[in-house]
Amino acid sequence: MSEFIGIVIIGIGILFDLSGVIGLIRLPDVYNRLQAATKCVTMGTCMILFGFFIYTGFTPAGIKALLTLVFILISSPTAAHAIARASYKYGIKLTDKSVCDLYSKEEIVRCSAVMNRNVTTILPDATLEEAISLIVEKNITGLPVVDRAGTLLGIITEKDIIDYKRVGNIKVAKVRDVMTQNVLTFAPNTPLEEVLKAFSEGKFRRVPIVEDGKVVGIISRKDIMRYLKGEKE
């Protein structure tokens, strides 16, 4: 009885093999062929091995067939994946009838590629006059406020200073009193797309790039312009 069941399973396995190989012959491009053939033939061969195990029972040969089955089950999809990726990198085109090609999407640009790493920062207990002269000297529009360890506390911008000028005395004020707290920040590996969204929807002019609480860079609108210029060339 078990021999009969084994033979039946082997027969079904060979039918799977057949359909896989027909796919290998008939389908239009290498990726189609790969997916048809790998899945069906792996299934088919695994059924042949399992059928053989049923056929012989728990003999050394049967156990060996089971081991081979497990090995094929792991190795065959791995090899197929490697070949698919390699053929893509080798430059083999998809067939004309393909609907989409997600793998070819342009690489995501991260903030770290665009950000300015030379951040001019200011300490919270500096005077407002120091901040103003820094802004004028460096020709920038805002300064991240960091403590001595480099942790971001806030940001002081031209607008903050102008707002303060109407209500207070610039000569005695400290940066700490004027700065904006609760700054919108991004991590270095954030897609640039999100920064563009923030610039476009909010009234930000610059966002600090923060890693583990420390300021590692800054992206201003000017940095985006520089990036776009580089992309164009």
Add this chain to the structure above:
Amino acid sequence: MIEIFIYALTFLTFLCLYRVGMGPTPADRAVAIDILGILVVGFCVMITILTGKDFYLNVALAWGLFSFIGSIAIAKYMEGKGFDE
């Protein structure tokens, strides 16, 4: 019954060899060789049943192993990388 299966598998391996021969791209040949390796494992199992000698299973295991290594090597080669990357 087993003989019919063996003829069927032989036929399938020849279809694979057709794809190896016709290509048209190197990747098609690589895929066909990979599939051929897996088919041969099944073929060895059939021969084991036919002859009753189970050392053909060792052949199957070794063939599967080398087919896998070969496919990975071809893939690496096509990507233009060294083997230790």
